[in-house]
Amino acid sequence: MSKIGVFICHCGENISATVDVVRVAEAAGKLEGVEFSTDYKYMCSDPGQTLIKQMIKEKGLTGVIVAACSPRMHEPTFRKACSSAGLNPYMCEMSNLREHCSWVHDKSEATTQKAIDLVRTLVGKVKYNKPLYSIKVPVTKTALVIGGGIAGIQSSLDIANAGHQVVLVEKDPSIGGHMSQLSETFPTLDCSQCILTPRMVEVAQHPNIKLLTYAELEKLEGFIGNFKATIRKKAKSIDEDLCTGCGTCITKCPTKKIPSEFNTGLGKRTAIYVPFPQAVPNKPVIDKENCLYYKNGKCKICEKVCPTGAIRFDQEDELVELEVGAVVVATGFDVMEPSKFSEYGYGKYKDVITGLQFERLASASGPTLGEIRRPSDGKIPEKIVFVACAGSRDPSKGKPYCSKICCMYTAKHAMLYQHKVHHGESTIFYMDIRSAGKNYEEFVRRAIVEDDVKYIRGRVSKVYEENGKLIVKGVDTLLNAKPVEIQADMVVLATAAVANSGAEELAQKMHISYDAYNFFSEAHPKLKPVETNTAGIFLAGACQAPKDIPETVSQASGAAAKVAILFSQDELSREPVVAVVNRSAPPLYSTCVGCFMCATACPYQAIGEELITNRKGEVIKRVAKVNPGLCQGCGTCVAFCRSKSIDIDGYSNEQMYSEVMALLND
Amino acid sequence: MNEFEPKIVAFVCNWCTYAGADLTGTSRIKYAQNVKIIRFPCTGRIDFMLLLKSFGEGADGIIVSGCHPNDCHYTSGNFHARRRWIMFRGLLDMLGIDVRRIQYSWVSAAEGAKWADVVNTTVTAIRELGPYTDYAKVAGYLEKEANV
């Protein structure tokens, strides 16, 4: 027989102003199974909690109901209090009299009656509560970091420096990401590669970091602390142990005209290549799609010239299985393909380029060695027009969101251009200048005031060629909305930052959610910005939303800290709200008949099979079995089981049934 | 005679609709008292038998609500639930159990106002439909009550 204590909270006046708490306590006291009931001003206060503890001991309570605010607010508080008084915390439940009653109804008889109904309903449930014990799961103290851009690099280094093992997986032949493509960075104009490459080298040399480049996540199974990741190491066609990175193969490779990804198509590379001189690891890979040998079966020049015999044409993709305890997703972003904007002439006119291409033009390591020369004829442009928001803040053709980095990099581009071409003229068409950030606004002002960059507030409607010039038609909304036409030598489109093309697929592999634009979703927009909804998987950098370098690095360190916190314990405690397959006396052993439809319904692959054997070891029955480590407690299997052989602790059939009965029977 | 006050049970998931109803509270949006919430971990957990039992015990209406498609905390519990509801609703309809008395909805943790609206429109709709006497007669609880 239950001895339940019911504690009605006034919540100051939040509840008592509309609910007659004294009557609720009175009514609760009369319910079957209720041993004690009272009301109190603040149940969550120290004296309030002490009252509960005292009554548990004094009355020998077997269950506690705190009728106060939402359990999402204070359930842990009261469960802890019960626990300290010797009552199993899962014998305590909260009735939501504040959010679900007093705050949403006016003071009236009906409101008090509803409060009584809510308490009675929960008494019905708590009668059938059972003591539960938290589940301990071990933690594998190795982190998987996916993506070797600045976010992945930062996370890896932080986790490794905290003393934990890291496996960093990068899909390209080198780590470095977009940051390695940038020329100078705003707002300080320090050289991007100068600050990045030391970090890249540190990653490569760190004893706690294992670097897998040219590799991608194939599969992720398991759960927090206990993931099993399968990584596909794409065949590099190189024996990395033998290769010394001397580069002879690259100089001799006959296929030299492949557009370089690193140089955004503005430069060329060979079929056997390292993406850029400072690449980490600085060992080449063979691009199978363009290699003559893979295409026609003839060539093998690289094999002939390699002094160490490191070329392996027969190398195949390799699948590596890793046990990891946490995952940091740092897969970055991409820039929108501007061919959608045919009115801007991208693809039609060689001198209409993207911002990322401009970075390569301005970079000392770029195809023009840092001189701003236009792609069509290599001339130095006298007039450049920059188009901000090419695809951003454009619900009709592009993306409705702001890409956040374009205002700053466009100002930077114009500034770099002015610094390199003193007599040049740069014009920026913009919607708004968004320069919130430390020293950002000052940076933009400097571009305007010191470098004479002309800002025109308005959009560009069309870019077309006439007499060898690019005519940019736009509007200046600040000059009585006069149409403007500028004859430019080059046009730079600040194309929107978008999610990587494989983002959706990757999210599905990891069972994390993503938004309408395929950016990965954080668990909470404010309070859990680096967590995902899947415990143990964290986000860093622009895979979550467009962001600049300092923000990316902060988030990456945040994610690393979360991983370090997770790894600071040997075991994790998990809520014991999990499903269980029943057991009964022989000859049934279990009422489960082993149809395993629960297993197909389970979102976590948490249901496997168990063979019940007799003493001789003969199999008598094949039934379903829930792995409590994998089960997340959704209960979908419970509602699905026809013979009611699976039940879920904390929301059991008896509890829920009794709750419904109690609600409807006053 | 007072106006008929329907008894409505709401079966909601913990992560979206329960949290959404919390937001209705913190936003102080008012709604009718007739609806009482029972919290489930997920819409996937909501057993059709419990809905049936509710009518048997005198509920005039039922709300079933959870996370929008693709928002499920457990990734797919709501998708399973949706299939189950499609089949269950079809069966009830075939049997002449008034499907207008069960309001299904997706209410996210951010949709406090929507929750109030779902409650109010359901209460209005059930009030118009009147007490579920058809089922009550079968369930026999009216006699039960009369005997008490």
Next chain:
Amino acid sequence: MKIGFYPGCSLTGSSREYNESLLAVAKVAGIELCEISDWNCCGSTAAHNLNRELSVSLPARNLALAELEEMDELVVPCAACYNRLVMTQHELAEKPEIKALIEGKLKMTLRNDIRILNVLQFLEKHIVPRLDELVKSPLTYDVACYYGCLLVRPNQVMKDERFEDPMTMDLIMQKLGANAIDWPFKTECCGAGFSVSKTEIVGELSGKIVRSAVDRGAKAIVVACPMCHFNLDMRRPVIESYLQRKIDIPVIYITQAIALAMGLSAQQAGTQRHFVPVNLTVNR
């Protein structure tokens, strides 16, 4: 399938040749266009600026009539009429309460499922697939396809990714043998209604369009909107006074171009009705 036809006022007045050439082309292709009996004004620009209810009711009545006559598709050649009818259909579909209101006013019900086609959509669907057999004397000159504003807008209804740089007419003209030039004024404003109130604006705006077409070597400008035609053709003297030069490039409807390519006479294509003489015998 029954294809309906809503001419609107322009096609019975200032752009009769548009009407004639469309019907001539349809006839050659063996397609019957059934004019809605008792059609009324689409509301034009005036209605949706003055009375929103009226601006929906007027096109809605035409749609309801088309439904009564069991038309599956409705061809609306005038770009402005098309815009009003499509917007109305969109609004009726999106807002059931407005639909109920309008149905009440009209005392007619609407299924609202008729497929409304502008002239380009009609041509693409019913004529283009058969052009190979129908073209008898391919066109041999360079043309500038001019779309204007309404054929490709509003984007949320038309859902055309290339509304700033459309290609449909260009592709049709290529099929007729002509070379559609790449030019930047495809969707620039012609001046539209200023044709009546401030003619000098039309002179400037349409002037720039005409000049660009001529300078890039076009021998004709191809249009699909009565208003555009009106401004580029009939307002030629104003254009010439703005440009300070004589320009004799003709402006033809896409349907006229097809009619000519099909080997129909100038009379059948209605090219004799233009202000700027259509003299397109110049070969490339």
Next chain:
Amino acid sequence: MKELIQKAASLLETNVVQVVIGYGKGSADRTRAIFSTTAADCEQLIFDSRCIQNLAVYLTKAEIKKMGKPAIVAPLPVLRSILQLAAENQITDDSLVVLGVSPESELIEFESLAAIETYLATKQIAIEEKYQTTIKAIKAMPVSERFAYWVKELEPCFKCYACRAACPLCYCTRCTVENNQPQWISVASHSLGNLEWHIMRAMHLAGRCTDCEACYNACPMGIPIYLLTKSMLQDVSENFGTYGPSLHRDNTLSSFNPDDKESFIR
């Protein structure tokens, strides 16, 4: 049916199986299930149009399992049930021999369960038109009238559970109706109990029922309970496209499509 008898006898003689589940003569003009354990027993096997009982129901019965590996005489409805049982992990290729009987009463031997699926692919379950008409007519009734109709139809039910016993897919070792903690279904055979029982039965068969009508054939009161499962079969096909037993497709209710369409969730 010489062929069938010979095949059955040889299976027993060679000890490939230990029991043959088939049809034999019953009382009056009826047929019943017989369980042959010797070649001689097999002489009593018959097959004709009166053999409508779904023998697949015996495959999951403990008593039959004890007899050893079975061979089963399987006309179309039994084949469908066998396939569904296989999909639900109740039988495997090794656990039985299927003696298929075609609609033309010819013996078909199946190499594997997969072969049954291939065979059934051309014989999709189809709701007969007369039932479609009846279902349509019932659904056209006003809701109260419809409810009254069913309450009346179900009134004669006295919960003998013959429908359950006859159904090859009701193989649970403890039916929820026998679960009294909590008491999901009102025990008594009053209107509410009957209604709850039949709703639960139909829901448990949603997406699984192969439309063999065994439940109806077994019902001593002749209640047209198959209308419920037939109506649900229609719902499955209308809402989710495919239906019918399959080894490789997940069950309708234990799977989903993110794009499932409905019109009633706001």
